[in-house]
Amino acid sequence: MDVQDHQRAGSPQEHDGARHLRALVRSREAELQRRLAEWVRIPGILGTPEHAQDLLRSANWLAAEFREAGFPVVEVLPTGESHTVYAEWCGAPGAPTVLVYSHHDVRAAKPENWALTAPFEPVLREGRLYGRGSSDAKGQVLAHLEAVRAHLGVSPDPTTGSAPRINLKFLIEGEEEGGSPHLAKLLEGNRERFAADLVLFSDTLLWHAEHPAVCVSLRGMLSAHLEVYGPGRDVHSGAVSGNAPNPAFELGRLLGIMHDQDGRVAIPGFYDDVEPLPADLRNALADLPFSEEDWLARSETGAITGEKGYTVLERLWLRPAVEVTSIIAGDPLGVSRAAVPAVASADLSFRTVPGQRLEKIATQLQEWVAATIGNAFGHSLVPDLETAQEPYRTPDHPAVAALEKAMALGFNADRTGRMGNAGGGPAELLSRTLAAPVLFFGTGLVEDHWHDSDESASLDVLVNGAVTLACFWEELAAKQGRGDDDDGHLRQ
Known part of the structure; x- marks a missing residue:
């Protein structure tokens, strides 16, 4: 209906x-x-x-x-x-x-x-x-x-x-x-x-x-701030382009592979503790009046994406997720200096479900970034456990x-x-x-x-x-x- x-x-x-x-x-x-x-x-x-x-x-x-x-x-x-x-x-x-x-x-x-x-x-x-x-x-x-x-x-x-x-x-x-x-x-x-x-x-x-x-x-919530470091300072791109490690590219690569081709979070172990969906609640969500047209009009999201194998409402309320809420690199405001940035940063927001523990998710994220980031780059990852919510x-x-x-x-x-x-x-x-x-x-x-x-x-x-x-x-x-x-x- x-x-x-x-x-x-x-x-x-x-x-x-x-x-x-x-x-x-x-x-x-x-x-x-x-x-x-x-x-x-x-x-x-x-x-x-x-x-x-x-x-x-x-x-x-x-x-x-x-x-x-x-x-x-x-x-x-x-x-x-x-x-x-x-x-x-x-x-x-x-x-x-x-x-x-x-x-x-x-x-x-x-x-x-x-x-x-x-x-x-x-x-x-x-x-x-x-x-x-x-x-x-x-x-x-x-x-x-x-x-x-x-x-x-x-x-x-x-x-x-x-x-x-x-x-x-x-x-x-x-x-x-x-x-x-x-x-x-x-x-x-x-x-x-x-x-x-x-x-x-x-x-x-x-x-x-x-x-x-x-x-x-x-759902639970865990915020994390990720910084990727390249050159020791912002450097004129005309002087070093083609040789300098650009942290904006590396940050983009990391964010791009944070989901697999099925829309699942690709961090190893991320889903290990997720409890099975309660059948009664899954049936209740299926009984809600829903149409993609109505959802897109009211949410103004433009398209429906996400983890395959689940409905929009299941992904929204019963499945874990991660979002990027901000990305900053170079000169986001004002006139560009045409420089390779020294730092690129992103704020991440994880939404968790019963069974998952925030401290474990934070550790899994830290281990994944450390193992995945390129050798030419440094990084800092700070999970905000003070304001995390189960x-x-x-x-x-x-x-x-x-x-x-x-x-x-x-x-x-x-x-x-x-x-x-x-x-x-x-x-x-x-x-x-x-x-x-x-x-x-x-x-x-x-x-x-x-x-x-x-x-x-x-x-x-x-x-x-x-x-x-x-x-x-x-x-x-x-x-x-x-x-x-x-x-x-x-x-x-």
């Missing part, structure tokens, strides 16, 4: 409870738009010293939003070069506790590449709010706040009064775009404070605005079914699918440190242009996301009310 067929299939009559929640969220849609635009105007760019104060302003802005929504505990915690916002509302004794993870920092932008607006001058066009961070991940965070407001707007539980019917904790960090280098220390120092029965990871994508799918996996797969848990039901209600769909997350994130770290399963829910789409020019968020998707989350809190509270466990833990 392709996307158009799915859309023609229609959806059931909307559930009365979801209809009420949707009305509450829709009544505040203009306010959601206003607040998101206000937050987007704060250029909380990570990694640029001139925006350090903007990161603090962004955190303080969000902290004020949590207080305005009624959260009794709100703090701004210094974290490395940025700040984390922590909010807590635990007024439901015996109910489950959910910690929501997301981030408020944003990627740097190149204003000259933005065609519809300047990066931090948000505008609304055709139901989309444009601006850096509108989708990744400020819109996702504000959808959560609207969900809490809608949840509170439903007839309050007599045992909790005006508090949510479950216990909520929010951890919105400010270093995610830099690989969360200080998150582990923050978690270790606050294990009891951040303790939860579930973690809801809200920095992820949806498959399609018209076809909700629960994300159940996240892959994660959501275990079987009663909350997954609750989230599936909530997504069907939130998006007014006849059914939900299953999907993965092609990127990275600290899900495994959160699960391991807090000893809690991680579920995923976000409101991003591939067409939102994360990390690129003209980033935008669909207001309709944000509304549907907020309704989904409000329904999810209701589902968790109802499950607890049916007596899953006596100590506030959902029975597994």
Whole structure:
């Protein structure tokens, strides 16, 4: 079934409870738009010293939003070069506790590449709010706040009064775009404070605005910086051409043979520990509405390439990969000096899957480069293990079914699918440190242009996301009310 067929299939009559929640969220849609635009105007760019104060302003802005929504505990915690916002509302004794993870920092932008607006001058066009961070991940965070407001707007539980019917904790960090280098220390120092029965990871994508799918996996990530050295200094090509070792050619050769003719990563041992694809998840991906035409139009990738023997969605979510994210040699800017460069460099991004270990991948890469590079060249390879993130797969848990039901209600769909997350994130770290399963829910789409020019968020998707989350809190509270466990833990 392709996307158009799915859309023609229609959806059931909307559930009365979801209809009420949707009305509450829709009544505040203009306010959601206003607040998101206000937050987007704060250029909380990570990694640029001139925006350090903007990161603090962004955190303080969000902290004020949590207080305005009624959260009794709100703090701004210094974290490395940025700040984390922590909010807590635990007024439901015996109910489950959910910690929501997301981030408020944003990627740097190149204003000259933005065609519809300047990066931090948000505008609304055709139901989309444009601006850096509108989708990744400020819109996702504000959808959560609207969900809490809608949840509170439903007839309050007599045992909790005006508090949510479950216990909520929010951890919105400010270093995610830099690989969360200080998150582990923050978690270790606050294990009891951040303790939860579930973690809801809200920095992820949806498959399609018209076809909700629960994300159940996240690939790992390892970055590495490779430098190849040739002459001792940049040398005029007219003086040495034909004899000097050119590191740009050697770097290009190395990158060119990093994949074999079948599209597999050619580093020896790279696939040794990859776990077999789960049959149920592979079948679930095959059941998603997909067409190459739709994918190419939404992703704007131009063509489909990759490892033979797997579908696009399997390669995207269930198979490991490596990408080159930058290459520099010679004079990339300004007038060329017509010189053979002394150095050529590339940044590599590895995406890993369950079974693979990042330290082993880093060692395999180092050994392969050392054995493969030409004798005329020197090199340096630095894997970034400090910000590396292991892959994660959501275990079987009663909350997954609750989230599936909530997504069907939130998006007014006849059914939900299953999907993965092609990127990275600290899900495994959160699960391991807090000893809690991680579920995923976000409101991003591939067409939102994360990390690129003209980033935008669909207001309709944000509304549907907020309704989904409000329904999810209701589902968790109802499950607890049916007596899953006596100590506030959902029975597994």
